[in-house]
Amino acid sequence: LWKFYELYQAKMEKNHYIDYNDMINSVLTKFESNPAFLEKIANQYEYILVDEYQDTNKSQNEIVFNLTKNLKSENVFVVGDDDQIIYTFQGAKLDTIEKFLEEFPDTKVICLENNMRSTQQILDVARAIAKQDYKRLENNPKFAEYGISKELTAKNENLKDVKTAVRCYKYADKMQEYTEIIDEIEALVESPNCPKDDDGHKKLSEIAILTRSNAELDEFAEMLKARNIPFELKEGKNIFKISAVNVMYFYM
Numbered sequence: 001l002w003k004f005y006e007l008y009q010a011k012m013e014k015n016h017y018i019d020y021n022d023m024i025n026s027v028l029t030k031f032e033s034n035p036a037f038l039e040k041i042a043n044q045y046e047y048i049l050v051d052e053y054q055d056t057n058k059s060q061n062e063i064v065f066n067l068t069k070n071l072k073s074e075n076v077f078v079v080g081d082d083d084q085i086i087y088t089f090q091g092a093k094l095d096t097i098e099k100f101l102e103e104f105p106d107t108k109v110i111c112l113e114n115n116m117r118s119t120q121q122i123l124d125v126a127r128a129i130a131k132q133d134y135k136r137l138e139n140n141p142k143f144a145e146y147g148i149s150k151e152l153t154a155k156n157e158n159l160k161d162v163k164t165a166v167r168c169y170k171y172a173d174k175m176q177e178y179t180e181i182i183d184e185i186e187a188l189v190e191s192p193n194c195p196k197d198d199d200g201h202k203k204l205s206e207i208a209i210l211t212r213s214n215a216e217l218d219e220f221a222e223m224l225k226a227r228n229i230p231f232e233l234k235e236g237k238n239i240f241k242i243s244a245v246n247v248m249y250f251y252m
Contacts, residue, residue, distance in 0.1 A: 018019045024063065028059055029095075035070075042066070049076075050077070083150065114153055117151065178220065182223045183231075185209075
């Protein structure tokens with residue numbers, strides 16, 4: 001694998017290419033080896049803003065810290081939620097936001113407590129589950145002084161009157177689960193409660209199945225097709241359908 005990496009790097013250098021990691025690591029190396037360059041770059045900006053901060057990795061975080069510490073105003077604004085980390089496979093850590101608060105203890109923390117996407121029932125269930133994780137920033141007494149609260153209130157006028165309770169089921173196996181979901185969709189489609197558009201036509205796009213993998217979507221699609229229920233698949237791109245990925249996987 002190391003030999004493959006050396007060949008890869010040599011080919012990149014020969015063709016004057018850089019990849020995503022180079023974009024991060026080369027900048028960080030330059031910052032650390034040339035303080036004057038770092039100060040010049042940092043002070044070209046008055047403000048630094050970082051979105052989805054919880055998903056930054058160590059190198060990306062170091063760039064943020066370097067820029068902020070060399071910015072005369074130290075105006076840095078990050079948006080993040082430690083409950084929403086999804087890029088751990090790319091180096092994101094649970095304590096990313098904690099490290100930021102430790103690095104910049106005078107940070108003003110603003111909690112967004114109004115939610116426009118969900119019903120109150122969904123928000124309450126999600127909170128009841130999430131708050132059991134003692135590692136969460138909200139539960140850490142070390143940061144109690146910031147008054148961090150993630151208790152959300154549903155504010156979407158179109159959803160405020162929806163009182164449907166969240167239901168939790170346990171099934172004997174996968175097929176029993178899938179069959180009951182399809183049965184429930186079929187019953188809803190044929191009932192007066194089926195979602196409708198402004199013209200009174202059934203609006204099946206208001207019914208969704210969320211899964212962990214594309215493979216599960218394919219199974220649901222076959223079952224919906226067998227029931228003559230129209231559906232649309234919205235799935236991410238399978239990286240193993242990309243030729244270059246398969247070549248790399250073969251070498252690894």
